[in-house]
Amino acid sequence: MKLTNKDLQFHMQKKFITNLFFLLVLNLLVKPFYILGIDAEIINRVGAETYGIYFSLFNFSFLFNIFLDFGINNFNTKNVAQNEHLLTKYFSKLFSLKLLLVLCYVFFTISAGFIWGYSNYALKLLLLLAFNQGLVAIILYLRSNLGGIQMFVKDSVISVLDRFLMILFCSLLLWGNVIDQPFEIEWFIYTQTLSYTITLFIALFWVWQKSAFVKIKFNHLFSFAIIKQSAPYALLILLMTFYYRSDSVMLEKLLEDGSRQAGYYAQAYRFFEAGNMVAYLFSVLLLPIFSKMIKEKQVLNGIIDISFKIMFSGAIILSVLCFQFGEEILNWRYHDLSHQSVHLFSVLMFCFVCISSTYVFGTLLTANGDLRVLNFLAGSAVVINIGLNFLFIVKWQALGSAIASLITQLMVSIVQIIVSKKKFHIRMTFSGFTQFLFFVFGVLSISYISYSYVSNWVIAMVVFVFSSFVFSLFIRMIPIKRMMYIVRND
Helix, strand or coil: CCCCHHHHHHHHHHHHHHHHHHHHHHHHHHHHHHHHHHHHHHHHHHCHHHHHHHHHHHHHCCCCHHHHHCCHHHHHHHHHHHCCHHHHHHHHHHHHHHHHHHHHHHHHHHHHHHHHCCCHHHHHHHHHHHHHHHHHHHHHHHHHHHHHCCCHHHHHHHHHHHHHHHHHHHHHHHHCCCCCCCCCHHHHHHHHHHHHHHHHHHHHHHHHHHCCCCCCCCCHHHHHHHHHHHHHHHHHHHHHHHHHHHHHHHHHHHCCCHHHHHHHHHHHHHHHHHHHHHHHHHHHHHHHHHHHHHHCCCCCHHHHHHHHHHHHHHHHHHHHHHHHHHHHHHHHHCCCCCHHHHHHHHHHHHHHHHHHHHHHHHHHHHHCCCHHHHHHHHHHHHHHHHHHHHHHHHHHCHHHHHHHHHHHHHHHHHHHHHHHHHHHCCCCCHHHHHHHHHHHHHHHHHHHHHHHHCCCHHHHHHHHHHHHHHHHHHCCCCCHHHHHHHHHCC
16 A cells, blocks of 8 residues: 555654654663763863863864765765665775775874874874774764664664763773772773774674675775765865864863863863763754655655754753753762853853754755755854854853854854745744743743752752653643654554
């Protein structure tokens, strides 16, 4: 029996909801403990200044990610989702191209670090981090194939496996009494290397089962053609990396106490990243789903509505939570805490709301191939972000960098929503806009009441989160009945 367009839309919404639930459960079990347990404890052990050096180098290693990916992952996910036979046809050649790009990336990153003036010790750390980034790039390429052929369960497992292994290895080093000397930041990097390597081989095995991978074979003509086709994706990644990752690098270079300021920034940023890791999962699921639906000319309003409401609700609740209880949360986790980190934390978590929007509407535009619009927007964001950083860092140190990020991300998210609305004829009613405003006002009110009238801050946080979730269901910001109906029926 031939499925109607409405049946196909319903099926894709069900696939999104069920796989999102599985993906969220896995990631919420693993990644918060990694960020709050392992990563935060390492900051305490090595100190804010040493971690600040690592954090700056870590972000520096992202700046040349264009050579690692060259847009191949997004290009591959989109095309494999629309034509699954391409996995078998191109996997060996693309995998070989990936290995070559990793070598180019390591060369350019170390060369740039040398020109930037890093010390021999910093260059050693940068080399290790660059190697790890190469492993991550190959894992992400393998995941793009799993996502493209809709193997979301295995993709979900791979998404948390590296962090799960890091938790095991770092726990042994931190609390297992296997060493009798102070923890060194290099050990943290070595555990990353081991975890990524194991994850890579498992992901490779799963993709190999679905492809015709036989041997490494580099094809010049094929590689040139793929790079030419994926160049717009590569440019987008380069531009987004610069306005996402340049903050801590600029902090370290523009200020006399740059390493310490980068360390304070990292204290707040690690919590932001914990939320961002979860939000990013939406784009991982949505890109192949959007791509397939666009190819089959399905109406997208339903899945956009569900995904954005879930994303927006979670982002607002988390951001308001961190704004209201920021000082208590950071004091609970860090020993060497600057008061500046508390203000940083609040600003960065409101950036999270903007980025969450990007994971829906930016992904939608990527799936539709609107790279010219996205690249122009990302290029504008780079200019604005770097310009604001130069102005604000000197005046407000790390806080200035966070404010620059907030302004940039807000601009990007607003423009993406406007462009998406025009291109896909997305319905945005006055009642829907009122619902969003009412939800924000309600969550702010709940946070104030919880903070003011519940003496224990942990209990107050639990009351706030639970009450906000119930409120979101009551006003149908999270359409739970509709989601349950979709899951139960197909």
